[in-house]
Amino acid sequence: MNGPFDFTLGLADDALIAAQRLAEWTTRAPEMEEDIALANIALDQLGAARLLLSYAGELEGAGRDEDALAYLRDDREFRNALLVELPNGDFAVTMAKLFFLAAYQVPLYTALVDCADERLAAIGAKARKESAYHLDHGALWLKRLGDGTEESHRRMQAAVDQVWPYTHELFIADPAAPVDPATLRPAFDQTVGAVLAEATLNRPESGWAPGGGRTGVHTEHLAYLLAEMQVLHRAHPGAQW
Amino acid sequence: MVDPEIRVVTIDELGILRAVEEDPASGRVTVTITPTYTGCPAMDVIRADIRRALAAAGHPDAEVETVYSPPWSTDWISEAGRAKLAAAGIAPPARVSAPGVVALTLAVRCPLCGSPETEQVSRFGSTACKALWRCRSCSEPFDHLKAL
Numbered sequence: 001m002n003g004p005f006d007f008t009l010g011l012a013d014d015a016l017i018a019a020q021r022l023a024e025w026t027t028r029a030p031e032m033e034e035d036i037a038l039a040n041i042a043l044d045q046l047g048a049a050r051l052l053l054s055y056a057g058e059l060e061g062a063g064r065d066e067d068a069l070a071y072l073r074d075d076r077e078f079r080n081a082l083l084v085e086l087p088n089g090d091f092a093v094t095m096a097k098l099f100f101l102a103a104y105q106v107p108l109y110t111a112l113v114d115c116a117d118e119r120l121a122a123i124g125a126k127a128r129k130e131s132a133y134h135l136d137h138g139a140l141w142l143k144r145l146g147d148g149t150e151e152s153h154r155r156m157q158a159a160v161d162q163v164w165p166y167t168h169e170l171f172i173a174d175p176a177a178p179v180d181p182a183t184l185r186p187a188f189d190q191t192v193g194a195v196l197a198e199a200t201l202n203r204p205e206s207g208w209a210p211g212g213g214r215t216g217v218h219t220e221h222l223a224y225l226l227a228e229m230q231v232l233h234r235a236h237p238g239a240q241w
Numbered sequence: 242m243v244d245p246e247i248r249v250v251t252i253d254e255l256g257i258l259r260a261v262e263e264d265p266a267s268g269r270v271t272v273t274i275t276p277t278y279t280g281c282p283a284m285d286v287i288r289a290d291i292r293r294a295l296a297a298a299g300h301p302d303a304e305v306e307t308v309y310s311p312p313w314s315t316d317w318i319s320e321a322g323r324a325k326l327a328a329a330g331i332a333p334p335a336r337v338s339a340p341g342v343v344a345l346t347l348a349v350r351c352p353l354c355g356s357p358e359t360e361q362v363s364r365f366g367s368t369a370c371k372a373l374w375r376c377r378s379c380s381e382p383f384d385h386l387k388a389l
Contacts, residue, residue, distance in 0.1 A: 033363035033373065040365040047280025051309065122310035126279050129312070129389050137364060 004117065005059040006079060007177045009069070010214055011108070012052030013080035016070060017222070018101055019045035020229050024088055037137060041098070044130040051123045071233035075216075075223045082213040083166040085222040092145055092152075092159035099138030099195070100163060104170045105131040107187035108179065115178040139195045146199030153200065160196070161204050168209035242294055245286040246368050247386075249329040252287060256317025259308060270295055270303040275313045277389070278369040315388050326386060327352045332359075332374065334388040349385050351376035361385075 022042035029035035053066040064072075083101060088094045109131055112124025145156040173182035196203050212218065232239060242252055252258045252274065260273040272291050276284050288305045295303035315334035318326075323333040332352045348357035356378035364387065366373040372387045 033365070036367070036373075037363060037365035040369055043280035043282070043369055044278060045280070047276075047278060051279060118310075122312070123279075126309050126312040129314070130278060133364065133387075 003176075004178060005056055006214075007174070008052055008056040008059060008120065010079040010081070012049050012056050012069070013078050014084050014101070014105075015045045015049035015052060017078070017080045017225065018084040018097075019043070019049060020225055021084060021086075021088055022094075022098075025094065030091055038094075041134050041137065044127075044134065048123065048127045048130070051126075055119050055123070067233065071230045075218050075226055077216060078213075078218065078222060078226070079216065080213050080218075080222075081166070081169045082210055082219055083163065083170065085213070085219060085225060086163070086166065087221055089159065089162070090155065092155045093162060095138055095141040095145070096156070096159040096163040098134060099142055100167050100170075100192070102131055102135035102138050103188050103191045103195075104167070104184060106135050106191075107184045108181070111179040111184065117178045120178055135191070139191075142195055142201065143199040146196075146201040156199070157201050160201055164204040164206075165208045165210055168206065169211040169213060172211065172214065242290055244283070245290065246283045247326070247329075247331065249325050249331075250318075250322045254319045254322030254325065256313060256319070256322075257287065268300075270300045271306060272303060273306045273308055275308050277313050279309075281369055283368075313389075315386065318386075330383055331371070332383060332385040334386045337388050349374055351379060351381065352383055353381050354379040 019042045022038050022045065025038040026035060026042075029038055049070075050066050053069045057064045057066060057069055083097060086093075086097060088097075106128060109124040109128035112120045113128065115121055115124070142156060142160075145152040147153070148156075167188075171181050171185045171188070174180055175182075193203060244250055244252055244255055244257070247255070255277070257274050257277065258272070259275055260271075262271045262273075263269070264271070272295070274284075274287060274291070284307070288307075291305050292303055295301075314337055316337050318333065326333045330352050332349050335349075349359050349361075350357050351359050351374075354376060356376055358377040359374050360377060362373040362375050362382065364372045366384055370386055370389070371384045373382065374385045375382045
């Protein structure tokens with residue numbers, strides 16, 4: 001199965017691609033407070049991504065730093081789950097993605113704190129408290145929209161239904177990893193069950209479970225995202241602010 | 242040295258500064274800092290400010306190291322730091338309780354009029370570490386450094 005490099009790269013890419021997608025909302029969110037919130041959450045994800053990418057580069061030992069890994073890989077070399085690369089959709093879809101990602105990252109980072117790898121443990125201890133805020137934020141919006149008007153309920157349910165199949169990839173078993181993702185599923189299910197119930201939303205049936213992100217087989221959406229994220233660095237190698 | 246984003250407190254009072262050590266043999270100074278939030282964009286400015294201050298004090302080869310463990314929490318903010326935040330209109334965070342103890346959400350007092358009748362407008366504010374609040378007594382909006 002995957003070694004520590006692939007595992008760390010997977011977590012790093014989840015955070016990096018989530019940050020890039022969330023940043024697309026900047027100046028476009030439905031209200032100013034939400035604009036600031038989404039940019040802040042994107043910044044937290046980017047912070048975790050930088051730590052994880054730097055560490056992945058050290059594990060690989062091929063001289064690649066965080067910039068080389070972020071800007072000079074093609075889509076087939078990215079290891080993020082498909083969930084984070086999906087387009088933002090409407091606000092409800094963005095919130096469904098944010099909520100499911102946070103409901104996975106909180107138990108993930110918490111479990112990392114006690115893993116054998118000291119660097120991952122330190123990153124987990126730092127990131128889990130930030131992720132707890134993301135989870136809270138996503139859960140509040142699911143409840144507000146799900147238990148809101150007929151229209152907001154309809155659209156929030158549609159968003160949950162649309163995103164749900166992509167959550168399964170997050171928990172594909174990897175017993176050799178510092179934290180086996182399969183062990184995070186009960187905590188995720190508990191959080192999701194409680195919030196969906198309070199939001200008067202139905203939990204979708206589990207069936208179709210698209211995957212491939214962890215092995216570099218992505219949706220058509222990732223390459224476009226990377227083109228935008230990487231264009232400056234590729235046009236001006238080594239460019240700095 | 243003041244924090245570049247909250248310019249009323251020093252990086253020592255905020256708990257960002259962990260250690261300053263001078264090698265007795267070479268005289269080289271090493272400064273250890275830790276970020277409040279992983280993505281805090283002020284870290285590069287803080288590193289540059291430290292190097293500039295030490296260069297001005299006769300240490301042009303000073304090293305700045307960043308550590309992540311133990312993770313920063315708002316409990317690292319000193320009493321003096323809390324008082325200065327409040328004086329600048331930023332409500333300081335409550336003490337985070339020990340692990341395993343469930344924290345009670347206490348009212349955030351308005352730093353302007355002292356009223357506990359306040360409400361959260363948004364849990365994310367002008368910087369990563371702040372939330373936006375409003376006072377129901379004096380109607381003024383204010384920043385709250387959120388407990389982490």
